[in-house]
Amino acid sequence: MPRERFGEDHTFLPRRAYLSFDEIQKVVDACKPVGLEKVRITGGEPLLRPNLEELVSSLKGSGVEVALTTNASLLAGQAERLAEAGLDRVTVSLDALDPKTHAQMTDSSIPVETVLDGIDAAVSAGLSPVKVNCVIxxxxxxxQVVPLVERFRGTGVTVRFIEYMDVGRTNGxxxxxxVPSADILDFLQKRFDLTPIDPINPSDVARRWAHSDGSxxxxxxxxxxxxxxxxxxxARLSADGRLHTCLxxxxxxxxxxxxxxxxxxQTLSDAIAAIWSRRDDRYSEIRSLETSVLPRVEMSYIGG
Ligand SMILES: C[S@@+](CC[C@H](N)C(=O)[O-])C[C@H]1O[C@@H](n2cnc3c(N)ncnc32)[C@H](O)[C@@H]1O
Structure with missing residues (x-):
């Protein structure tokens, strides 16, 4: 959310425009008959939403797996109660351990230590496997690639390197x-002994490599x-109730x-099934100069 566009005078959505927890629950329940198994709560920053554990607990009541993606600035104080509410897993966004680079990339004064404390709290609360998302x-x-790998090696936390994407319009x-994943992998293989792990599901977005020593x-x-x-x-559901079939x-x-x-x-379920079955999005496969000028939702609206 660049400061130039979302400054102090920006008019944010009024709270009444957000879906209530009940409304989110209705969408999740309507998606279950058409195959929904996992829900990821993201944002914006999901831990800014008061009483988030109530949503987690209600979603778990529907029998879905519930995960969360957060910048971890508020995670240390909330990890335990989210785990008690039934949260299964947490992913934390952390692009640098170096304080200056972290401040530059997040454009915030939240210290790296606060994020690391949040990660530790998530591990202690059993929100495992905790993953760290890092966009290079x-x-x-x-x-920061090697320091991040070294910092989390042996802790049970998995670092995942995500290629920088052309999401939205504001990141220039x-x-x-x-930096292609292949280049990062080449670089890491010179320092660490890594072996590939076979994918479990075709829909798994990450290709996984293990430290050969089991760390x-x-x-x-x-x-x-x-x-x-x-x-x-x-499928992505925005805070104001829009269903996006593609990032x-x-x-x-x-x-x-x-x-x-x-x-x-049933009406809601049928409507969602109709939207989903008509979907033909494949932006990343057809990315070109022509498609790059088409309008796109901002990442801060639908959360990655
Ligand atoms: C947009 S954030 C929202 C959730 C939360 N506020 C957070 O910081 O984790 C979700 C994820 O998208 C990733 N992300 C943001 N911009 C990206 C980009 N241009 N390319 C790839 N991933 C990106 C972030 O690293 C983060 O892990």
């Missing part, structure tokens, strides 16, 4: 800023160099009217 940008944080993305694993998400649109099974879609489908007008789970 050429010339910005490439020097250029292909030249992308943990590393993941690579190659969304730019090796797009996986064909195996993507993720790179524009407007999304407004579910709010159907959630509230009818109250009938």
């Amino acid at each position: 940008q050429k010339g910005v944080n490439e020097d 993305w250029q292909l030249a800023q992308v 943990g694993e590393i993941g690579f998400i190659s969304s730019v160099s090796k797009p996986f649109c064909g195996d993507c099974v993720r 790179f879609s524009s407007g999304g489908h407004d579910l709010r009217a159907i959630i509230n007008n009818d109250g009938n789970e």
